Amino acid sequence: MKRIILSFTFVLTAVLLALTIHSCKPKEENVLVVCSFGGTFQEAQRKAFFEPFQNETGITIKEATYSGEASIIEAMVKSGKVEWDVVDVEHAVLLLGKSKGLYEPIDYTVVDSSALFPEAVDQHGVGADFYSTLIAYNEQNYPDPAKRPKGWSHFWDTKKYPGPRSLRNNPYTTLEFALLADGVQPDKLYPLDVDRAFASLDKLKKNVTVWWTQGQQPPQLLSDKEVVLSSAWSGRIWNARKQKQLPLSMVWQGGLLEPEWWVIPKGAKNKDLAMKFIEFASRAENQAKMAEYFGVGPTNKNSFAHLDKNLVAELPTYPENKAKQVSINGEWWAKNQDKVTERWNKWLLEK
């Protein structure tokens, strides 16, 4: 009996060990692993980039999803087991990861950057798309177009625009909005005057009933009339309008424009294929498709020629819209996010 149990333990140990070893399987040829944020966003990317790329090159794309956790990329790179070849990362993650040396440099002899917006070209990443964080509202709450909110000073004006509001539970972009509302000129925004931003936020604190954390919250909150005004991601509002026919509007004035990035984690197994994929995804016609499916701003200036005129006017990088927005300064955030986040949490808990 003893022996049976001992051998059982032994076998179990062996099986577990074998499983561990199995996870370091050999490199697969012609398979590219692309990781993105999942959901309807990745569905759009699948139609715009992944499937056409497979058809053109015969390379199979294996998809992975994550929720933007930079820690996973860092863990992969540090342990030397890099399972993702291309990752879609947020602007802040590009910059934080760069400072830690997590990404391969981009080979711009493969990727053609001549038609890309300069904001979408980086030594270690290529813009995947642009989106904006901006004011959104429900048109039903403001039936008269002349009396609709036009900027952040209106968002802060609780007398002219009464009602509960929602802001993102994150200092990122929210501090900028507080400063714009307080009268800071867009070109003088950075470096951010953090004290002034919090003082401005103090004035609105009691009117913010919901501090959102997930991108799908603002369209829900607005269409349910839980709040009258909210900061929101442009793609989410665009989708709520298009797919669900909700009467939501966004205000380009004072929106914060930022790119999302394709990066290649250092030590990726299929670096060269990854470069080819990024080149493919940056082409004007493919960027146009992504804009058509998800309402994000193309990174390629030539994409607009491929798109319907009505649609073009609703995209964040359409020149007329782009001029009203401010480009987020990721370098400032990469340097200050840690400290500012601590202060933000402290501020939230103050009465």
Added chain:
Amino acid sequence: MNQTTKKYAGSEFYVGTKLILVPIFVLMLFFIVPIAQIISSSFLSPSLTLDNYVRIFSSSVYLEVIWITLRISLVVTFSCLLIGYPFALFLHKLQPKTRKALMVLAILPLWINPLAFIQGWRIILQREGIVNRILMEAGIIVEPLQLIYNLFAVSLVMVYLLVPFMTLPIYASLKQLDLNLVKASQNLGASPFQTFRRVIFPMTLSGVQTGMLLVFILAMGYFVTPTLLGGRSELVISRVIDEQINRLFNWGFGSALTVLLFLVIITLFLIMRFIPRREFAQTLWREFYVGT
């Protein structure tokens, strides 16, 4: 007690000790190793340092967040006890068939995706939600009540999700209760309440203790519910840890916060575990009966 000891005194005892090697091995691999990694990274990331721990105490915010988490967990634990105990009593009195059906209903919320579940509560509790509409139509209130994005919504939903972890252990200990003792107590002229206080409740304390520990420990780790249904004051420690590790690359500081959370839970666990049952019962009564 004697019988059980005897039973395991024979050769089967050895089978038991050897069999336990398997779970020990699994625990080592999936539990102890990761915890050891977290502890070491709290001292070693970015380099050998105590800074991660110094930082916790350098700003009041982290201790405040721990306190908020503790407060929410305690509110949830005691609410679960107040709801779970009567429910266990009720289950105990039912016919086996009805009981089975009700037990399935009781654990049903645990099968639903938490995000879908929270969506459902949002529809019920929001400003133009079901509750507010009914109350306004009935003319009971004029302005919608703020039922969501505050401590109330967080506790309500957490209690709803965690109550089975209280009910089931209490029900298990009720099942072991010798009914003759209850009859004897009634026979000797005790009122139903006295019977409950002096006989039933003290004899189910092990279930109460287990239930409270389970609910409390689970509640300390909840963060989706407080984040999505809470307001700005429902900032819990697991959310801060997630932010530090997943968004800000601060492995070391996130690990230090995790170790702190771990220590708080272990301390409370040991306190609860080693308070003699009788004292524990007296304290509970003081809280619920004499005190109020």
